[in-house]
Amino acid sequence: MSEIALENLGKTFGDFTALAEMNLTIANGEFMALLGPSGCGKSTTMNMIAGMLRPSSGAIRFNGRDVVDVPMAKRGVGFVFQNYAIFTHMSVRENLAYGLRAQGTPAAEINKRVQAFAELLQLDTMLDRRAAGLSVNILQRLAIGRSAILEPSIFLLDEPLSNVDAAFRAVMRSELKSLQGEFDQTMVYVTHDQLEAMTMADRIAVMDHGKLLQVGTPLDIYNAPADTFVAKFIGAPGMNILNGRFVENAGVVAVEVPGLGTLDVPPTLQAAAKDKKAPNIQIGFRPEQVNASQSGLTMHVGFVERIGARTIVHLEHSGSTAKAVLPSDATPPLAGSDWTFSASDEAIRLFDPTSGQALKGRAH
Amino acid sequence: MTNVSAMAPAVEKIDAPATQSARLGLWLTLPAQLLVLFIALFPILMQVYISLTDWSPLDGIPWWKAHELWIGLLNYADLMADNRFWGALWRTMFVMAICVPVQFLLGLGLAVLFVDDFRGKRVLYSTLLVPMMVVPAVAGYMFFMLFQSGGPVNDLLSFFTSDPVRIAWLSDPDLALIAVMIADIWQWTPLMFLILLAGMISVPQDQQMAAILLGASWWRRFFTIVLPRMKSIIIIALAIRVIEIFKIFDTLFIMTGGGPGVATETISVYIYKVTQQELIWSYVAAIALAILIVLSVVSVFAIKRMQRGQKP
Numbered sequence: 001m002s003e004i005a006l007e008n009l010g011k012t013f014g015d016f017t018a019l020a021e022m023n024l025t026i027a028n029g030e031f032m033a034l035l036g037p038s039g040c041g042k043s044t045t046m047n048m049i050a051g052m053l054r055p056s057s058g059a060i061r062f063n064g065r066d067v068v069d070v071p072m073a074k075r076g077v078g079f080v081f082q083n084y085a086i087f088t089h090m091s092v093r094e095n096l097a098y099g100l101r102a103q104g105t106p107a108a109e110i111n112k113r114v115q116a117f118a119e120l121l122q123l124d125t126m127l128d129r130r131a132a133g134l135s136v137n138i139l140q141r142l143a144i145g146r147s148a149i150l151e152p153s154i155f156l157l158d159e160p161l162s163n164v165d166a167a168f169r170a171v172m173r174s175e176l177k178s179l180q181g182e183f184d185q186t187m188v189y190v191t192h193d194q195l196e197a198m199t200m201a202d203r204i205a206v207m208d209h210g211k212l213l214q215v216g217t218p219l220d221i222y223n224a225p226a227d228t229f230v231a232k233f234i235g236a237p238g239m240n241i242l243n244g245r246f247v248e249n250a251g252v253v254a255v256e257v258p259g260l261g262t263l264d265v266p267p268t269l270q271a272a273a274k275d276k277k278a279p280n281i282q283i284g285f286r287p288e289q290v291n292a293s294q295s296g297l298t299m300h301v302g303f304v305e306r307i308g309a310r311t312i313v314h315l316e317h318s319g320s321t322a323k324a325v326l327p328s329d330a331t332p333p334l335a336g337s338d339w340t341f342s343a344s345d346e347a348i349r350l351f352d353p354t355s356g357q358a359l360k361g362r363a364h
Numbered sequence: 365m366t367n368v369s370a371m372a373p374a375v376e377k378i379d380a381p382a383t384q385s386a387r388l389g390l391w392l393t394l395p396a397q398l399l400v401l402f403i404a405l406f407p408i409l410m411q412v413y414i415s416l417t418d419w420s421p422l423d424g425i426p427w428w429k430a431h432e433l434w435i436g437l438l439n440y441a442d443l444m445a446d447n448r449f450w451g452a453l454w455r456t457m458f459v460m461a462i463c464v465p466v467q468f469l470l471g472l473g474l475a476v477l478f479v480d481d482f483r484g485k486r487v488l489y490s491t492l493l494v495p496m497m498v499v500p501a502v503a504g505y506m507f508f509m510l511f512q513s514g515g516p517v518n519d520l521l522s523f524f525t526s527d528p529v530r531i532a533w534l535s536d537p538d539l540a541l542i543a544v545m546i547a548d549i550w551q552w553t554p555l556m557f558l559i560l561l562a563g564m565i566s567v568p569q570d571q572q573m574a575a576i577l578l579g580a581s582w583w584r585r586f587f588t589i590v591l592p593r594m595k596s597i598i599i600i601a602l603a604i605r606v607i608e609i610f611k612i613f614d615t616l617f618i619m620t621g622g623g624p625g626v627a628t629e630t631i632s633v634y635i636y637k638v639t640q641q642e643l644i645w646s647y648v649a650a651i652a653l654a655i656l657i658v659l660s661v662v663s664v665f666a667i668k669r670m671q672r673g674q675k676p
Contacts, residue, residue, distance in 0.1 A: 103579050
């Protein structure tokens with residue numbers, strides 16, 4: 001069991017800053033997903049935790065102890081590589097036993113533990129097969145088992161599901177989650193797939209361009225994105241963000257989106273909206289929270305995508321685009337028509353157009 | 365030959381023209397194939413033919429009439445009893461048994477040093493490869509000079525002794541072979557190094573990282589990941605050097621001419637002497653075939669091992 005603390009962690013490659021001032025504490029036994037697009041610094045962070053990269057600045061602490069100078073072989077970190085890095089010239093058994101052998105564990109003990117792990121991971125029928133011919137699904141379990149057999153207190157997984165097919169990915173998501181319950185380690189999981197992060201992680205750290213943007217539970221991040229990047233990145237499709245400006249009518253602030261119409265600012269955000277001096281604002285709402293309405297915003301319906309369980313309506317007007325996700329039993333607007341819709345008070349989010357930061361609401 | 369519309373029921377119909385065009389292709393390439401076969405096989409068949417006769421260019425009859433001098437397997441019988449041949453073969457094997465392992469270990473050691481980056485790696489790398497580029501005849505001359513009794517090797521050794529060293533390297537029957545082997549090691553370790561380095565670089569980085577993260581020491585990683593993954597390329601490197609040492613000639617011939625006496629006479633030097641000095645061509649053909657058979661067996665063995673290594 002280990003707590004991982006990243007303090008002002010930074011990494012530069014020449015002039016390029018891969019990671020800047022990362023502060024993140026991952027609790028004992030927590031499943032933390034590092035989520036972000038390619039090049040956001042998530043793998044760099046992971047490699048520094050593992051010891052493959054040396055940080056340019058900052059500290060990495062396991063249970064309070066700075067491990068920057070601890071070589072990677074001594075960190076006691078389990079690591080599952082994106083392509084699994086299975087020793088294909090060895091048998092499944094030799095792969096599983098590799099770490100124990102390296103530690104000089106007695107042969108009888110190795111046999112016992114390999115057998116136990118093979119059963120747990122359903123690899124016991126193929127222990128003496130060569131790893132080279134095995135399917136991706138089995139390689140994946142073998143990769144996890146090979147690290148897990150050493151019972152590391154920290155387990156790092158680098159996009160382990162990116163090579164497997166969609167059906168198996170769904171199976172593995174639940175399997176990984178239950179494996180963590182089994183081994184009870186602190187897990188750090190790097191992924192660019194928000195679905196993996198949302199379904200498995202206790203908390204998600206969203207990153208972009210070497211910066212940590214937001215840390216929170218999956219629902220926190222979905223409901224209260226810290227900025228427009230997180231708002232658009234999380235959710236499929238992401239949050240609609242439209243440029244507008246504040247208008248005040250009888251002491252009540254609303255947002256007017258030029259050419260489209262006006263949406264009321266919910267009561268929880270009124271105070272924040274009034275505090276803001278500049279009139280320009282970005283208004284956001286999730287496509288799932290859009291309803292047909294008498295008043296609100298009016299946009300052209302571009303095309304209507306029916307994908308079974310739901311229908312995605314693509315909307316466009318004078319350079320702005322938005323999406324609406326409707327349940328499949330709702331009657332979608334016709335393509336080519338104009339459609340008026342609004343979003344409920346709970347759905348509305350406001351963002352500063354220059355910094356992209358969300359305006360904090362307050363309950364009243 | 366693939367047909368996009370080849371759905372299951374139509375397979376037979378589509379296969380017929382495919383076979384036809386394959387047959388046409390065979391006919392079209394037949395002349396070229398025969399030519400290649402002829403070029404490859406003709407010298408060997410000619411050797412077999414001549415080795416069964418007592419023909420020599422001095423006999424005044426053209427080679428295709430050599431059957432007039434038919435002696436059957438007599439040349440091969442002579443070969444079995446030819447002490448000079450067996451001596452040369454044994455010497456060649458001895459050089460191989462010393463040089464190939466030394467070159468392999470040196471090459472492997474250098475590859476280990478060069479697989480990681482360090483300052484001045486490129487310059488040092490190019491320098492190390494220079495011996496390989498030197499024309500073997502020139503290398504022969506270099507070592508001929510180096511090993512003279514008043515030469516630099518003795519001068520160097522003199523630093524460590526009170527009296528000036530005056531070893532007659534190339535005229536001492538035991539030392540001459542050592543000098544020849546040193547020259548071969550100098551010239552051909554770089555090739556071994558080059559091949560092994562290429563093999564070592566191609567060992568996947570993430571596998572090595574995985575091994576480190578599993579707590580494996582450098583030695584454990586080297587013996588359980590790096591070397592096993594280099595198996596095919598090691599066999600290729602060793603096979604190349606084994607075959608090349610069978611053919612060792614130019615450097616050696618310039619350094620010692622096979623002497624003193626027959627002290628450094630290897631198979632190639634022996635064949636050369638029998639051909640050029642004694643002109644017993646039919647006998648040479650028998651020797652050449654015997655060597656070819658030995659080398660073929662070695663190569664087949666190496667290739668078999670290689671293919672087994674590549675299989676999953």
